[in-house]
Amino acid sequence: MIIQKVSDAVSIKRSVESGTEEQRSVVKAIIDDVRTRGDEAVKEYTEKFDRTSLSSYLVSAEEVEEAYERVDAELVDIIREAAANIQSFHEKQLHNSWMTTEKNGTILGQKITPLDSVGVYVPGGLAAYPSSVLMNVLPAKVAGVERIVMVSPPGQNGKLPAAVLVAAKEAGVKEIYKVGGAQAIAALAYGTDTIKPVDKIVGPGNIYVALAKREVFGDVDIDMIAGPSEIAILADSTARANEVAADLLSQAEHDERACSVLVTTSETLAEEVASEVLRQLEELPRKEIASKSIQDFGAIYVANSMDEAINTINQLAPEHLEIIVENAMGYIGQIKHAGAIFIGRFSPEPVGDYFAGPNHVLPTNGTARFSSPLNVEDFQKKSSLIVYSEQALRENKDKIAAFARLEGLEAHARAVEERFKS
Amino acid sequence: MIIQKVSDAVSIKRSVESGTEEQRSVVKAIIDDVRTRGDEAVKEYTEKFDRTSLSSYLVSAEEVEEAYERVDAELVDIIREAAANIQSFHEKQLHNSWMTTEKNGTILGQKITPLDSVGVYVPGGLAAYPSSVLMNVLPAKVAGVERIVMVSPPGQNGKLPAAVLVAAKEAGVKEIYKVGGAQAIAALAYGTDTIKPVDKIVGPGNIYVALAKREVFGDVDIDMIAGPSEIAILADSTARANEVAADLLSQAEHDERACSVLVTTSETLAEEVASEVLRQLEELPRKEIASKSIQDFGAIYVANSMDEAINTINQLAPEHLEIIVENAMGYIGQIKHAGAIFIGRFSPEPVGDYFAGPNHVLPTNGTARFSSPLNVEDFQKKSSLIVYSEQALRENKDKIAAFARLEGLEAHARAVEERFKS
Secondary structure: OOEEEEEHHOOOOOOOOOOOHHHHHHHHHHHHHHHHHHHHHHHHHHHHHHHOOOOOEEEOOHHHHHHHHHOOOHHHHHHHHHHHHHHHHHOOOOOOEEEEEEEEOOOOEEEEEEEEEEEEEOOOOOOHHHHHHHHHHHHHHHHHHOOEEOOOOOOOOOOHHHHHHHHHHHHHHOOOOOOOOOHHHHHHOOOOOOOOOOOOEEOOHHHHHHHHHHEEOOOEEEEOOOOOOOEEEEEEOOHHHHHHHHHHHHHHOOOOEEEEEEEOOOOOHHHHHHHHHHHHHHOOHHHHHHHHHHHHHHEEEEOOHHHHHHHHHHHHHHEEEEEEEOOHHHHHHHHOOOOEEEEOOOOOOHHHHOOOOOOOOOOOHHHHHOOOOOOHHHHEEEEEEOOHHHHHHHHHHHHHHHHHHHHHHHHHHHHHHHOOOO | OOOOHHHHHHHHOOOOOOHHHHHHHHHHHHHHHHHHOOOHHHHHHHHHHHHOOOOOEEOOOHHHHHHHOOOOOHHHHHHHHHHHHHHHHOOOOOOOOEEEEEEOOEEEEEEEEOOOOEEEEEEOOOOOOOOHHHHHHHHHHHHOOOEEEEEEOOOOOHHHHHHHHHHHHHHOOEEEEEEOOOHHHHHHHHHHHHOOOOEEOOOOOOOHHHHHHOOOEEEEEOOOOOOOOOOEEEEOOOOOHHHHHHHHHHHHOOOOOEEEEEEEEHHHHHHHHHHHHHHHHHHHHHHHHHHHHHHHOOOOOOOOOOHHHHHHHHHHOOOEEEEEEOOHHHHHHHOOOOOEEEOOOOHHHHHHHHHHOOOOOOOOOOOHHOOOOOOOOHHEEEEEEEEEHHHHHHHHHHHHHHHHHHHOOOHHHHHHHHHOOO
């Protein structure tokens, strides 16, 4: 890793994938086809892309039961404890509906209502991602969403990974379909005979899933389109190079396009981390991915002061931020933009990926400037409540009518005045 | 207006405008051009589309002062009172950052931070829309956004409407540019020498503005793309036909594609409203627009019961909902989807457009199923906070490492274990 001055940090490379023209048109064709032919199209695309032929997409109670037999009891307990932590943290995000009352009879308020139904996409591929199930399902459950549907592409054996099914059951999902790709997103957005449509679709997926979500957005809501994972570590001379290096690599192993950055006030640490990264890299099973990521998107920046370092962090607006400096808590107030902030050397980022409770679905690619971690409010919506009494309207009718006429909207003024005509 | 059975209501026509292929490519070309040539391009497009040549886009303090001389003092007072009501309501939406602590040293929390900068688009055209200024600016101000930039297309005289400037000043806007259309959105998203970029763009506009917002989305955040305005009125035999008709028409005058629907349990009311609409329509200055809207998108539905009527309302998920029935408050719990709910005959919808306090930027076209009124939280974002102590990490390290390995992410497990190596 090349060590640079912090002044170069503003130009940090990050990677956004918006898909090729061909990918976009493939996705659009699949969506149109599922809208037209429904289950029949879903079946064909599953056979084509997932190379499995299923008589039913719905995961049966037996399949879920059987999954428990295929997962270590100890791992089931860990999934349960993680689920409890995640549920507990998200319950603290709940807000009440509220209202204010005035003596003239006016009531104003905000009513909070859960979404009716949500679809959660869980990616397939070689590994199983039970943490993704927990992180996407539990906020919806805590929000009060009645119908939570999970979809995930089946393996060639026609099954879903056991750990995914266990996590789904532990999170309270009762409706799971073995469907993936753009065809799953289309089925969730527009419905088929088998899969009723939902109001919102969340969860990560490959480029086809991401493009499909973008395509159906507006007809249903979606969560953010996630880019490659990122970490920025803010460290001073009190940080240990082996720990910092390990944390940088834990992001790098995710994806060749993952971005791992150290910003430090210590030149010594910078040098030590650079060589530690190379040393630890050699021993990683996902060495190839991590090397490419570090080479293309890794960086170490040396700052002259903590102010300069923090300024750089705010410009990056990283998905994950670790602060490993003396008196770390004292700097939180200066951090403006970060998806999740991990404080101190005993809070490595994987603590948040799996276990602590806050959501691991976080804004990437600098969107922490304006976006938040996935949370309970993403599965609820507000309705304003307005109650004017006769007295309240009488007191204000002339002002409201005058404002309406200022904007050239006569019928608005008359609607108010109609109440006091006779 | 044709009176129909409520069972037909599910098929209510609504209009979504996604632009023609040509409009989309025009918008894309303007954005690319502003990104490349900056102010020069902005100047050319302003001359072309707004037919005015300006030496400076920035509205001067003198221009704002002069605006106050051109607006009735009484109207200035009304704008001030409306602004105070809107500010007061939105202040009640504020939430605190919070944290939880555990005995083992764990701290988990959620930090709330305002966006750095927001751009507010205010549409031009024949009328002035000071209410749009208040409704889009004040939530951002209450949220704590430091830089709020307003843009609006100048008239051929090179000026902005006086009422818009007064509303901007009252709402606390200090940076106003006379730029409109897709060129304004591009300048806000990517910046020029004159206009520094912002993190989020809100506010309504014509189809070119809407398409430009959709195009820059992702690089910056945007609010929802609003469709034509809608009202659904739920009324029983206690409602007065003249008032219900006036309220339907107050939506209809907005736009030929506005949608006004009555759902009632009273056949008598249905018939009376149908003829009242025709009578009042004759006397409206915007008769042509309102007639077309009522003809194409107006409807009266008769339901057999309140349950059936409420079910229809929930299927519509209207932007505005008026409930004018006996014991109206008793039905709020059954309303699942509506942008704003107006209760009783003294709460006509224009009360909310201008004055009461809740936002008039509301989800249209059925998106109240998953979207909320514009609110303070749209101008803030959250960061998760995770602090594990040595004890906390020691207690949980094996579980976290096991979960990471279950997902095939060895470097994640090692990052945790690295802390306890020696």
